[in-house]
Each structure stands twice: as C-alpha cells, then as structure tokens.
Amino acid sequence: xxxDRSQALALLQLGDSAYPAGGFAFSWGxxxxxxxxxxxxxxELDRVIADQLTRRWATMDRILLRKAFQAMDCKAxxxxxxxxxxxxxSAEMRDGSxxxxxxxxxxxxxxxxxLSIAYRDRVSADARLGHLPIAQAVVGRDAGFSLDAAELVxxxxxxxxxxxxxxxxxxxGHIEAQQSQAAARGxxxxxxADTPGADALPASFTPFIDxxxxxxxxxxxxxxxT
Amino acid sequence: xxxxATKHDALLDLSFIRRAxxxxxxxxxxxxxxxxxxxxxxxxxRPGCLSVIVQTGSGAVHGEDRLVQRLVLNPGTAVxxxxxxxxxxxxxxxxxxxxxxxxxxxxxxxxxEYLLEPRILFPDAALxxxxxxxxxxxxxxxxxxxxxxxxxxxxxxGFRDLESTFCLRRSGSEPLVIDRTRLHxxxxxxxxxxxxxxSAFLVLTPSHDLADMQASLTNALGGSRGLYTAxxxxxxxxxxxxxxxxxxxxxxxxAFAHISAVYRQALLSVLSPPMGYSHxxxxxxxxxxENRD
Numbered sequence: 001x002x003x004d005r006s007q008a009l010a011l012l013q014l015g016d017s018a019y020p021a022g023g024f025a026f027s028w029g030x031x032x033x034x035x036x037x038x039x040x041x042x043x044e045l046d047r048v049i050a051d052q053l054t055r056r057w058a059t060m061d062r063i064l065l066r067k068a069f070q071a072m073d074c075k076a077x078x079x080x081x082x083x084x085x086x087x088x089x090s091a092e093m094r095d096g097s098x099x100x101x102x103x104x105x106x107x108x109x110x111x112x113x114x115l116s117i118a119y120r121d122r123v124s125a126d127a128r129l130g131h132l133p134i135a136q137a138v139v140g141r142d143a144g145f146s147l148d149a150a151e152l153v154x155x156x157x158x159x160x161x162x163x164x165x166x167x168x169x170x171x172x173g174h175i176e177a178q179q180s181q182a183a184a185r186g187x188x189x190x191x192x193a194d195t196p197g198a199d200a201l202p203a204s205f206t207p208f209i210d211x212x213x214x215x216x217x218x219x220x221x222x223x224x225x226t
Numbered sequence: 227x228x229x230x231a232t233k234h235d236a237l238l239d240l241s242f243i244r245r246a247x248x249x250x251x252x253x254x255x256x257x258x259x260x261x262x263x264x265x266x267x268x269x270x271x272r273p274g275c276l277s278v279i280v281q282t283g284s285g286a287v288h289g290e291d292r293l294v295q296r297l298v299l300n301p302g303t304a305v306x307x308x309x310x311x312x313x314x315x316x317x318x319x320x321x322x323x324x325x326x327x328x329x330x331x332x333x334x335x336x337x338x339e340y341l342l343e344p345r346i347l348f349p350d351a352a353l354x355x356x357x358x359x360x361x362x363x364x365x366x367x368x369x370x371x372x373x374x375x376x377x378x379x380x381x382x383x384g385f386r387d388l389e390s391t392f393c394l395r396r397s398g399s400e401p402l403v404i405d406r407t408r409l410h411x412x413x414x415x416x417x418x419x420x421x422x423x424x425s426a427f428l429v430l431t432p433s434h435d436l437a438d439m440q441a442s443l444t445n446a447l448g449g450s451r452g453l454y455t456a457x458x459x460x461x462x463x464x465x466x467x468x469x470x471x472x473x474x475x476x477x478x479x480x481a482f483a484h485i486s487a488v489y490r491q492a493l494l495s496v497l498s499p500p501m502g503y504s505h506x507x508x509x510x511x512x513x514x515x516e517n518r519d
Contacts, residue, residue, distance in 0.1 A: 036454070038418070051416065059408060086404045089427075089467040091459040128461070203389065203408035205416075207423055207454075207471050214456035214469065218444070 010143055014153050017160050021104040026096055027165035027224035028052065028158070032212030034169055035219055042176045045166050049159060049184045051206050057158055058191045060087065060202040061133040065154055068137035069147050074119050077134060081123075084131040087202050090214045094131075096226035101135035113142030151192060159184040165224060238262070238280060238295040242336075244302035249276040253298075259284040260295075268306075271494055275304035275337070282309065287345070287353060289318035293326040299336040299365070304493075306339040312374075312475065313343060315351040315385070323352030323387055330357065332365040332429075337493055339486060344372035344422065344475055349383035356391040361429045363396050368489045372424030372470070372478045382414055392427055394464065402462045403427070418471075420454070422478040426468040426485045427460070433496045439488060440466055446484040453477050 013019070030048065033039035039048060064087075068080040088094045102123060108116035119138050123130040133154065140150030163177045163184070172180065213226050238260040241253035248267070256262050261281040268277045287293070299305055318324060332338050338361075345353065361367050371390060377383045387410050394403040405425060417423075430436065436459055443457045443466065452473035460467045468485060472478045 047415070055409075055416070082400070083404070085461050086401050087406070089403060089405045089425075089458065089460055090456070090469070094461065201406060202404075203391075203406040205407050205409050205412075207469055208418060210469050211454055211456040211471065214458040 015156050021107050026226045028226050029209035029212045030165040031224045042172045049162050056204040056206045060204045063200050063202045065133040065137045068134045078122050081129040081134045085128040092213050092216050097131045101132040102130040105135040108139045115142050155188045241298040242303040243300045248274040249303040278307045280309045286314040287324045288316050290322050291324040295328045298331045301333045302335040304337045308341040311343050312346050314346045315353050316348050317350035318352040326355040328357045330359045332361040332367050334362040334364045336365045338367040340369045347375050347385035349377050351385040352387040354389045358393045360395045364431050367429040370426045370482050374422040374475050402464050403460050420471040422472040422475045424470040424478045429465040442488050
C-alpha cells in the first residue's frame, strides 16, 4: 500500500488529543466502571477497551458512520442520525454522543467545511441529531478522507479517549497508557481489516459500560460527562 | 400440525377487546408448539386485567424453530402475558438457527405486560428473536427480555449466536427505540462472572412522571445483591429502559418482579376508575372461543 503523506498528516491532525472538540470531557464509561469497582488496573482497562471496540464500536458506531459517510445528502445523513438516536436506549449515552458530535461538528463549521455547515443547520433544528459517529462521517467527508480513513480516526479517537480518561483518573500511568494503546492498535487494525456488509444492522453488547454510563447521575462527584 | 395458525403466519395469534369493564379474548388462535388454555383475572387492584399464560408443548426452542407471535390489544384492554417457565434454547446445527418474531400492537388506553421468562442458552444454541411493539401514545406496555447460559456437562461451553431486537413505534411512527443485542460465540470472560442479562422497557403515556418512576425503579432495584443495573429515559421520552446484569437467574427474576410492581403502580395512578377498580366475575367468554389451529 502506498503511503499517502497528505492523508496521514490529516489523520494525525484529527486524531490528535489536542483537537479542540472537547474529547477530554468524555470517559465513555471508564469513570463509572472505576467508581463501581469494575476497573482498577491496566488489564481491566484493556478488557474494557476491547469490549468497546469489538462489541460496540465495530458493530454499531462504525456501521452508522459508514451509512452516514455514504449518504447522498443531508437529509439522508439525518436519517442515519435519527437511527443512532433510536438505537441508543440510554439517555446518558445519547446526551454524551450528541455533545461530542456537536462539538466536533462545531469545530469544522469554524473551519468552513461545507458539508459541516450544511448539516449543522439541520442539527440546530432537531434536538435528536448530532451524534458522534455521524459527525465523524460529516467531518471526514469535509476533510477529504476516504471511508477507511474516517473509520480509522473514529476507532482511534475512541481508544485515546478511553486511555486518556484512565490516566486522568489515576488508574494507569503514562507508560501503561502507551502499552494499552499499542494493544488496542493491534485490535483496531484487525477489526478494520474486516469490512461490514452493506446491509449490516447496528448492534451492541456492552451491558456493563451501558450501565456504568447510565448510573452517572447517581454519583455525587464525577469528572466526566459520560 | 406445523402449519401457520392464521393468515398472518402466526403460530400464536391473540386479540383482546374490552367488554363490560373487563378484558376478554376475541381471537385465540394457536398452533404447535404454543398452547393457550384458560385465562384468569388475578390482580385484585386491576380486576379487569386479563392474565394469560402461554405454554409451549415442546417446552423448549429447538435448532430450526420458526416461531411467530402476534398480540393485538384493542382500546382500553389490559393484559398480562407470561409463559410457563424459563425456556431452554437447544443447540442448532451449523449454519442453522431458531427465530422468534413477536409483534405486539397496543391501542389507545390499553396496557400490556409482556413478561416472557428468560431464555437458557445451551452450548451451540443459535437464536434470533425480535419484538416489534407498536404502542399508541396513550397506551402503555412493559416488555422484558433476559437470557442466561447453561452447559449440562459443566464445561462452560458457550452458545453460538444470539441476536435480540426490541423495536418501538408509537402509532406507526418511525422507530423511536431500537435496542439490538448481538453476540457470536462469546467467551466467558466478557460476562465478568455474571450469568444472567436482561432488559426491561416501560413504554408509558405522557401523563406518567418519568423522573418519579425512574427514582422509584432505581430505589426498588438498588437493594438487590449481585445485581448491576441502571434505569434511563428512552428516546423521545417515550418511557424508561432498564439494563440488568445479575449473578444468577433468580436475580433477574427478582428485578423483573420489582419492575412489574412499579409499572403496575404507575398504571393505577393514572387509570380511569372503571378499568382499575371495578370488580366482576371471571371471564367466561374466552373459554368459549374455539381454537382454529
């Protein structure tokens, strides 16, 4: 495979943890699992990352991203967005996904991405819209990504978000973070090598993560939105 | 006879109407493996609510079963439906699998409790089930779904495939909730030592106070040992969803009992007096209906 420097640099830009879309506000269940005594070390973190990637991201978020990336127009993208809303029974997960997606979209509106600008108009008019996988597809199209590249950024930013949250919560140190990222990189590569069918329906099985996030409002003190 | 019971290809096809402040069956069609015998009025607080126990002659789901159910609740009816016990899902041949398709229609002012007992997935079992609920905006429903795993040899061999989908529409709208679980040859470690998993969906009317019910459910489930659970508001504020992981099947059953109690209490708080509080004789009409399988 030829090395596309331009695309690689764009991937580094959008996959950078310094990308100003508020990713630091989301732990995607890491904080809740730790608070509930289900996550205390690197091995358990790696298991949670594998759960997120294998049984949620690859089977749900990725499917939705692909549909939105291939959608003909903003109306069709919005249909996928509403499907994402319906497919997320937890209010806390829906809220988190929309907040993260809208923040990402907002940055690209400021960067004058044409599809981002057009789609943000729809998002502004419908409280159900703006979910993260959909915004990742829209931004990926504005960035000139291939579908493969958009998927890669989506999966990788999930990994870095989970690991970053674990570091900030004091569950692991910086070296362990790199070890976790290396393990997750291998798993993500395997998942990306397998292309979902065009008729794949979004599905997931992450009950512990779902519950940990949904219990967020019950906690007196928390750092993260999810 | 294995042929479909009705023109809708349903092996179980029940319809309910309200008559003299009570719910009665006006269509009762079933074919193997389903059996429906007498129905009852068991809830003293809702004397018009009909309790139906669906039995399966086979006692289990087998490898290539194609099971179809349809329930229609007409306006103002109240039904609580369950089955005789947890259902074993036995192994399926490679590339084969059992399917169960359940279609539930709840009209305005009607209330359904669809309380199927959990599935017990045996080694190499493969099951694809879907529950499609179309509930009017002023109707309500409680739908529960759960599974556990069992290896008769005690070798921790796992099931092969499970896909379970719950889809909610309100009066034919586009889907408001789609909860789809899919697992393929799961390894034991992903279950973290928990043995039973479930979900409950409480579809409510605008007159219900979701925040109040969420607090009641959270409180009711909070004291259960070995249960990891959360209650959350469903999309479009159409009701509440409960996700459950339990260390055994008893934990799931206890949780479902708590959820049913909160649901019934919520119904009573908004029910009109004739359906909720009148008393009457046991239903005779349903017993006279013939089975046409």
